[in-house]
Amino acid sequence: MLPMTLGRVPQSDLVFKDSEVSGKHAQINWNANALKWELVDMGSLNGTFLNSQSVNHPDVGSRRWSEPAKLEDGDIITLGSSSKVSVQISLQNQQVPVGVGMASDAMIARRTGKKLPMEDVSCYKYPLTGAKQFGLFCIFDGHGGDGAAKAVSRIFPENVANILSQGETIERVLTCGSASDVLKCAFSLTEAAVNHQYEGCTATALLIWFDQNKDCFAQCANLGDSACIMNVDGNPVAMTEDHRVVSTTERARIAELGHPLKVGESRICGLNLCRMLGDKFLKEQDPRFSSEPYVSPVVHITKSCSAFALIASDGLWDVISTKRAAQLVLEYKERHKDQIVSADSVAEHVLSEARNLRTKDNTSVIFVDFDAMRTGSRTAS
Template sequence: MVCYSCLRSVIIHAGQFGFIRTGHKGKYSVGRQFNKFPGFLNVNSSTKYTSWGNRFTTIRKMMVDTGSTAKHEPELDALPQKDDNGGYSSGGWKSEDGRLSCGYSSFRGKRASMEDCYDIKTSKIEGETVFLFGIFDGHGGSRASEYLKEHLFENLTKHPEFLKNTKLAISETYQQTDKEFLESEKDTFRDDGSTASTAVLVGNHLYVANVGDSRTIISKNGKAIPLSEDHKPNRSDERKRIENAGGVVMWAGTWRVGGVLAMSRAFGNRMLKQFVVAEPEIKEQEINEDLELLVLASDGLWDVVPNEDAVLISQREEKPEAAARKLTETAFTRGSADNITCIVVKFHHEKTPQPEGSQQQ
């Protein structure tokens, strides 16, 4: 049995602290004092995006992380985070061995502030080359998503079991990084949160981990296959988990945890942490010639672009950078009102040469 008077007092209390506001990416439902507190990302609302194309800025800068440990060769951060005005950034990158190439695109869109972050890294650990891709969609501010960009992959590659038991390392790193973020914010009035959808390639194994409603899909033989399932409060298993922990899922324009948050798992969100966990769901996929491409994106894309469309659009573009830009543009023109960020990874498999005189089947 739920005490609704207690629940009401919790929601009102949260609104007084300003971390909830109406219409904020559909994630929070109430509140009115959000902008009174310091530390939020404020963007000049006078900036106008009158033309889609002339605001694109292609960025191809490579940055070396000099803080790597002795067992790690320097990590390559394949992209800067934002362009000069924080509105749009895109670029591309290809691995040294030619095994894969990727493109990324991130657009503030119709929103006044940018709360999406993304990360692409490659590192050599004990002789093994690994690739890491991540989408982090913030809500209530950009602090949580920025923290994940700065720390999640760094923490993961330093985990002692990263190569031996990658799933365990991912699960423990996600939850430990969540604790560290909450500790770093304990003396503030903020209560930011963020999704995380990541893809990690170790050898010929792909590990996709997800918290929240960002999403990762793959294309195998032209078929779109989701490797993550959105964490929505009305998912039957998520609703059961929340209610078993003493929480409640309520309708407030959409299904929300405690009538407040429109996702059931996230980093941060201290006030709802008992119910909104950062434990990732992880899926493993073997990389073979059937695996053609990988798409990671925030819900600003998935709200208006179905999985099948994302694959078709990505396949039509030869370069993943062009595919990422096209996906972002498509989501915007289809009416997405959110920040839109995506990463497209294309796999380049070596073709076995045919013997002379043999016929193609």
């Protein structure tokens, strides 16, 4: 049963006979958006510690709940000074053939010092229902709220799975070596299903699949300014297109519609984006807005390749170039080449660089490590 409460009272799910443990001391829950287990201090008197680090609310003595802290396999939770819980996390009924790491941070508004409202939603699913050799990795960055992003995170993966499960669709993708039609159709169906008039979201979706030889194929589709890059045997591959108003491709597309932007014009109806899901009211008012995604060429990854993908919201790309992001991954893996490197640690490393550079926006990162195909290891967030 979730959430799981840790405390001294009998109503707790895990009961401690320790006078330093509060009646309801801490809580463990599953974050379905970030796909992570999290620990929260429930305003305890004597504190909750994760690997000896306090997770209490910064306002000591306020009895307010803390921010969630991510749990990983092997962590030690301490309630008060002596009651300890060892964390063991195992995957059940989910075999992920690639390494997957996820990290996110709402970040801090630099002028006020307050935490920004989190409007990013990250998700991945492998295998897709009815399409066991397919997996999907997505980041949706909301604006005007997180409602559209949360809705799309539910609807879009379902649409992709439903399309792939229809008749000969999978065979066609494997034969043609492309899922372009699947991705375009999924975006179209999702846009039709999202009924958010004054909220919208970007969408970046990386679809991977395996053929009968266990080689992997990756294809990306996107709307907005989140981005996906890949690196295959040291060669960078851009998997997305920038859909900000200031981008060359968008200005050209808008000019073809007969409504060219003026020199220096960088926003339409207050938005710096031209393509998104949702925002139905704006699309009704201005035909320059679009929900037509860019779809990348297919990248073929054999078991002998060294490859990874990095998907991130614009909070990362505002302060780090795609070239630098790839370097961060390669340098981190090289520095720890004699150790077992988790995909989560790589994602956290990239995220921390954005934090150090004081990004002013929500930042989410998904790291997909295809080297796990070669080593036979399986890593999940």
